[in-house]
Amino acid sequence: MTDWRQYLSSDSNVCSGQLCAKGTRVLVTNILDSLAEGATQTEILRSYPTLKPEHVQAALAYAAELAHEESLLPLRVE
Secondary structure, three states: OHHHHHHHOOOEEEEEHOOOOOOOOEEEEHHHHHHHHOOOHHHHHHOOOOOOOOHHHHHHHHHHHHHHHHHHOOOOOO
16 A cells, blocks of 8 residues: 655645645645546546546545544544
């Protein structure tokens, strides 16, 4: 699995410290939202020309890691 820390960063001077693709101002949440809406990697790369394929893969790896952590503390279903 991709080590997302190599391709994603959080800097208080960039996008208010939100997690972004390293070297860009593209938020990881924007990448993940695009994927969730059915966009392909190619479409995302076209929409955000500063992104590299590694950024998209890192966003997925980050989301996967969060999902694993969530399984330790399950969401409350009401």
